[in-house]
Amino acid sequence: MRHRTMAEYALEQLREAIILGELPAGTPLRLDELARSLGMSISPIREAVRQLEALGLATHVPHQGAKVVPIDVDELRDLFTVRLLLESDAVRRAATRFSDEDAALASAQLAAADRARESADVREALHAHTEFHFALYGACGSAWLVRLIRPAWESSARFRPVLFASDGDLQQRHRAFDGELLRACVAHEPDAAAAALHGHLELANEYFAPELAGRSIFT
Numbered sequence: 001m002r003h004r005t006m007a008e009y010a011l012e013q014l015r016e017a018i019i020l021g022e023l024p025a026g027t028p029l030r031l032d033e034l035a036r037s038l039g040m041s042i043s044p045i046r047e048a049v050r051q052l053e054a055l056g057l058a059t060h061v062p063h064q065g066a067k068v069v070p071i072d073v074d075e076l077r078d079l080f081t082v083r084l085l086l087e088s089d090a091v092r093r094a095a096t097r098f099s100d101e102d103a104a105l106a107s108a109q110l111a112a113a114d115r116a117r118e119s120a121d122v123r124e125a126l127h128a129h130t131e132f133h134f135a136l137y138g139a140c141g142s143a144w145l146v147r148l149i150r151p152a153w154e155s156s157a158r159f160r161p162v163l164f165a166s167d168g169d170l171q172q173r174h175r176a177f178d179g180e181l182l183r184a185c186v187a188h189e190p191d192a193a194a195a196a197l198h199g200h201l202e203l204a205n206e207y208f209a210p211e212l213a214g215r216s217i218f219t
Helices: 003-019 031-038 042-054 073-097 100-118 122-138 143-155 161-165 169-186 190-202
Strands: 058-061 065-068
Touching: 003 031, 003 042, 003 122, 031 042, 042 058, 042 065, 073 122, 073 143, 073 169, 073 190, 100 122, 100 161, 100 169, 122 143, 122 161, 122 169, 161 169, 169 190
Parallel strands: none
Antiparallel strands: 058 065
16 A cells, blocks of 8 residues: 555554544554554554544653543533534535435435444444535535534544444434434525534533533533
């Protein structure tokens, strides 16, 4: 693989390992060990770790190297506030211009997430869920807005596995919000789409209840 492709592959593997808890908070990201485990040279690993730092999933500690960061509740609340602003704008715009092609693409990705959830394939469910949301955001007509959403989405990915690793009331409500979000876009209802998005994000109050200690996810 080309160097850039190798770095992208390494980034995806390490990002997923952090999101799924395989690399818990505080884990040192030693370049030589990661290079051996992924079967590549240190150079693309170093680039991937830099990208993890940019996403807020790792931090550089002087004289120690990079480590997986713990969840910081103030940063988390700030992140979700930014997501609410950006993603609400995107779905409002998308709902005014949603086409049959947009509906078909988003519906296919939501169905793929459902199938993966039913087969307990957490990785595939996470991937399809991401593709579903970006099928909606991509319909907004603003490439810049989608570019701004992407890093915030990636930085908050650590809460998502719980949505697909089991099936309970929380998971069912999350799926219902996704369905309502798609329905509102198809029906060209911007206010309903924004309301579904808000409810979707507000579920983080329950994912992060211990860390939030009674505070709201939104600042």
